[in-house]
Amino acid sequence: MERICKDCDPNIRKPRPAPHPGPRCETHKRAKAKADKARKRDLEIQRTYGISGDDYRAILEAQGGKCFICSRATGATKSLSVDHDHKCCPERKSCGNCVRAIICGACNRGVLGHLRDDSDALLRAIEVVVAHPAQKVLEERRGR
Incomplete structure (x- = not known):
């Protein structure tokens, strides 16, 4: 049958x-x-970050459905990460009150993780992109 x-x-x-x-x-x-x-x-997000799956989706929707930092990654291939303040909750788990944004793995590890949440380092990175500080040195060396 x-x-x-x-x-x-x-x-x-x-x-x-x-x-x-x-x-x-x-x-x-x-x-x-x-x-x-x-x-x-959803259960993993709840257990690890103290927010519901609906909270996660609401944050992501408020961010335009993309990584908050690079605005390129959408999570279509790999789920985006929940970023939280490690000063509040130093371990992998979060209380839920220190969730900062939903970001892609590259931004989580490559930007925030590598710079260890150092805001001065982030400002210096902005300066590199905006002001091109090496150009001043090169212009001085070339007599311009």
Whole structure:
């Protein structure tokens, strides 16, 4: 006897064969796996950062759906990270009151992590991009 998908609606179409646990057809198996993955991510965010999955999505939406720092990464390939103030919560876990932004891994490790949240270093990085301080030295050496 062939099993049929328990999620297929018989009022819409004939239920499809269900070779996967549940029993579910391929379409409903994928949908359940996606929902399970999202639920697991929400639980991890809650346990680690003290904010709900809905809080995470609200922050991300307020940021235009992109990394707050680079505004390029959208989390389509790899989920964006929750950044929190390590002075408040020095470990990986956060109390939820010190969440600062949702950022991509590159900005989290490459910008904030490497500079260790040093605001003076961040200001110097801005100066490099805006003022090109090496050009002053080169102009002086070349007699301009």
